[in-house]
Amino acid sequence: MDGVIAVLDAPAVAAGRFADDPEALARPAPPEHIVIETSGLAIPKPLLKAFQWPAVRGRVTVDGVIAVLDAPAVAAGRFADDPEALARQAEADPSLAHDNPLAEVFEDQIMAADLVILNKADLLEREALEALQGELAAKLPRAVKILPAVEGRLPLEVLLGLGAAAEDDLAARPSHHDAEDGAHEHDDFESFVITLPELHAAEPLLARLPDLAAAHDILRLKGFLAIRGKALRGIVQGVGTRFQHYFDRPWQGGEARLTSLVVIGRRGLDRAAIEAALAL
Numbered sequence: 001m002d003g004v005i006a007v008l009d010a011p012a013v014a015a016g017r018f019a020d021d022p023e024a025l026a027r028p029a030p031p032e033h034i035v036i037e038t039s040g041l042a043i044p045k046p047l048l049k050a051f052q053w054p055a056v057r058g059r060v061t062v063d064g065v066i067a068v069l070d071a072p073a074v075a076a077g078r079f080a081d082d083p084e085a086l087a088r089q090a091e092a093d094p095s096l097a098h099d100n101p102l103a104e105v106f107e108d109q110i111m112a113a114d115l116v117i118l119n120k121a122d123l124l125e126r127e128a129l130e131a132l133q134g135e136l137a138a139k140l141p142r143a144v145k146i147l148p149a150v151e152g153r154l155p156l157e158v159l160l161g162l163g164a165a166a167e168d169d170l171a172a173r174p175s176h177h178d179a180e181d182g183a184h185e186h187d188d189f190e191s192f193v194i195t196l197p198e199l200h201a202a203e204p205l206l207a208r209l210p211d212l213a214a215a216h217d218i219l220r221l222k223g224f225l226a227i228r229g230k231a232l233r234g235i236v237q238g239v240g241t242r243f244q245h246y247f248d249r250p251w252q253g254g255e256a257r258l259t260s261l262v263v264i265g266r267r268g269l270d271r272a273a274i275e276a277a278l279a280l
Contacts, residue, residue: 033160034060040220040264041105041189044112045175051167064162065173067113068152072123073239075132078219079106101188101266102219104176110136112173113144114164121148142172189219190267194275196259198226202234202245205259205278210241212277216269223261226251236261 038047044065051062073079079102110116116136121129133146147154166173199205202225213221221243225234232247251257263274 033063043105043108043175043177045108045170045173045177048112048167048170048173057167061168062164062166063160064114064164065112065166066115066117066159067109068117068119068149069110069136070239071118071120071129071132071148072242074106074118074136075124075128076240078240079103107139108175108177110139111141111175112166113140114162114166115159116140116144116146117152117154118146118148119152120150122150141174188267189264190269191262191264192269192271193223194261194263194278196261196279198228198257199259200228202227202236204280206236206243206245208277208280209236209238209243212274213238213241213243216265216274218263218265218269218274220264221261224259226257226259 036047038044048062048065051057051060070078118129118132118136124132129148133148136146137144147158205225209221212218218238219240221236221238223236225236225245227234230247231250233249233251235244235246235248237244261278263269263271
C-alpha cells in the first residue's frame with residue numbers, strides 16, 4: 001500500500017497540543033494515514049474524544065482503533081479477574097472491593113476496538129486459540145474482527161482503511177470511565193527504568209528474569225542489552241514470566257553501550273530489590 005504514514009505522540013494529541021496548531025495538519029505533503037501508538041495501559045476513549053474538537057474534526061478522522069493483545073497472556077487470565085477466586089473472597093467477606101485495574105484497562109481497550117489482533121498466536125495450540133477467539137467475541141459489544149498474528153506481522157491493507165470513523169460512535173464503545181470528566185489516570189500502576197553497565201553475557205540475566213517477574217508480580221519488562229564483545233544491540237521483552245530475547249541492530253557510533261530495562265507493574269514494586277537482582 002503506497003502512502004505517507006505519520007506517527008503521533010498519543011499524550012500530546014490527548015492534551016490538545018495539535019488541535020490548536022492548524023499547521024500540524026496542513027503540511028505541504030500531508031500524511032494519508034496517521035498512526036498513534038499508545039502505551040499498554042492506555043485508555044482509548046479520551047483520545048478518541050480529542051478528534052471531536054472543531055480544529056481537528058474537519059481535517060482527520062479515526063479510521064479505526066486496533067487492539068493488539070498478547071494471546072498467551074490473555075489465555076492465561078493475566079488481564080482478567082479470576083471468577084472463582086473472587087467468588088471465594090466474596091463469600092468470606094462480602095464487604096471487600098474486588099476491582100482489578102488491569103482487567104479494567106483490558107476491557108476498555110477491547111471495547112473501543114474496531115479490530116482485535118491476537119499476537120503471538122503461534123505460542124497457543126489451535127484449540128486454545130479458537131477458544132480464546134470465541135471468548136473475546138462474546139465480550140465485544142459490536143461485530144469486531146479478531147485476527148491471529150505472529151510477531152505482529154499483518155499486511156497494511158488489513159490494518160488501514162477500516163473506515164470506522166470511531167470518533168462518531170463513542171456511545172458504542174463503552175468504558176469503565178464514561179462517567180468521569182477527562183482522561184482517566186491509572187495510578188494503580190508504576191514503571192521505572194533500571195540502567196546497568198555492559199553485560200559479560202546475556203544468559204545469566206535472562207535465566208533470572210522469569211523468577212524475578214514471578215517473585216515481584218512484574219507485568220512487563222523490556223529494554224536493551226549491551227553485551228561485551230557483541231556488535232549488535234540485544235532486545236529483551238517479557239510479559240509475566242515469559243521472555244523473548246533477540247538482537248536487532250548494530251550499536252551506533254557515539255551511542256552509550258548500556259543495558260537499559262523498563263519495569264512495569266502494580267504500584268508498590270520493590271525497586272531496590274528488583275534492581276539488586278538484576279545487577280547480580
